[in-house]
Amino acid sequence: MLAESPRLRRARELQERIALFEARERPVETPLPKAYATPVTVSFRDVPLRSVLDTLSRAAGINFYLDKDLRADLRVSVSSRDSTLEEVLRALLATNQLDQRVMNDSTVLIYPNTPAKQREYLNLVVRSFYLSRADAKQVAQTLRAILKVRDLSINEKLNLIILRDSPQMVRLAERLIALEDMPESEVTLEIEVLEVKRSRLLNLGIRWPDRLALSAPTGTAGAPFTLRDLRNLTPGGVNASIADLIVNLHQEDTDSNLLANPLIRVRNREKAKVMIGDKVPVVTTTASATGFVGETVTYLDVGLKVEVEPQIDREDEVAIKINLEVSSIVKQVQTSSGTLAYQIGSRNAQTVLQLRDGETQVLAGLISDEDRRTATRVPGFSDLPLLGRLFANHDNDNEKTEIVLSITPRIVRNLRRPQYTATEFQAGTEVSPGGGGALQGAVPLPTRLQPPIPAPPEPSQNPPPIQTPAPGDTG
Secondary structure, eight states, rough: OOOTOOHHHHHHHHHHHHHHHHHHSSSSOOOOOGGGGOOEEEEEEEHHHHHHHHHHHHHTTTTEOOOTTTTTTTTEEEEEEEEEEHHHHHHHTTTEEEEEEEEEETEEEEEOOOHHHHHHOOOOOOEEOOOOOSHHHHHHHHHHHHHHHEEEETTTTTTTTEEEOHHHHHEEEEHHHHOOOOOOOEEEEEEEEEEEEEEEEEEEEEOOOOOEEEEEOOOGGGGGOOOOHHTOOOGGGGEEEEEOOOEEEEEEEEEEEEEEEEEEEEEEEEEEEEEEEEEEEEEEEEEEETTTEEEEEEEEEEEEEEEEEEEEEETTEEEEEEEEEEEEEEEEEEEETTTTTEEEEEEEEEEEEEEEETHHHHHEEEEEEEEEEEEEEEGGGGGGGTGGGGGGEEEEEEEEEEEEEEHHHEEEOOOOOOHHHHHOEEEEEEOTTTTTTTTOOOOOOOOGOOOOOOOOOOOGEEEEOOOOOTOOOOO
């Protein structure tokens, strides 16, 4: 399907799933010859290695080739009962600092386990890993720290890792990458922010004139007023002004609701931010020693700001870090130089919630309550019983604001944890990570990860166990 239509998305996804499954199920070890499962019983003491290998070769039908640098006088001792040929051979090689390379189903090469011989005989392969979700740098750091890989290259543009190492090491790298290159959890957060504002304004009473202003007329022919003109001043020539008499009968009730209902989809352990409001310009004036005056404009966010950071666990519960801020311009302040500044009122709330999938939590109580009462009175008359209300003006202003936040997480995709058989596997030894050592595989792997071993034949068809001569015999 992909050969004919490379852009089929579902086909590509299916191919990735199959490749991921194969990487998890592929055995770490190189498949061994079937003859390695032959049961043997051996007992050698201080016998040349070549004699032991000749005996095992006749019993299992395997050809052993020895490296030219292998000591001809090497003598070994081994004793095992009812064991497989694989277990006997691995123990024999490990205790004598030797290693093996399986050439085919019937040929095995034995050589000294030295760095020089490992470089000469160890088979290396090159494998490219195209990562879909994990970061190539982070995965490469894991491979270097855990597997001690030989050669590794990163292509950040393609999110690609190129690895050159032994087949066993490549199998281990496949499994580690399959564990890291998995789709991350995602959650959709339904957020509702409600600002309830109630204001009551009552302006009732009579505002009597509270000032009398007297002013002298100008001098003769528009000249300034002088002391000589003061002698001729009469009461009819003095200008007088008095404030107006105002009757206030005003009442105002206001109820307003401001609703913001953002819907945010965010990945696990990532931050998301919503800003609903204005950017208020703030002008800063700077003057240099040369007299140059410059202005710098910066912008201040004023309004509703919500920051969330979810953390999804495997029980479909979401821990959410919430930071809520509601700000507004209280008043404008003008400096002596004419620059305009702002007084910002702000309310903040920061908390961590643990919610189940689909559970709704409401945060409330961010209340601002202001009550102002102002009275303008006529001295003396306003203190009269009952009639005092006619000589006073009362101004009552009550304003109450409350912020309510409602949040509901809905998990879109949760992390599918791999099975135990995919998260634990053999990784070689400290000296030979990846399976290069002779003892790699001595401990059986889980059943799903082992290469299939044919069932032994019927008891009547079993070959008799190998009986080796006693230490003192010469036969």
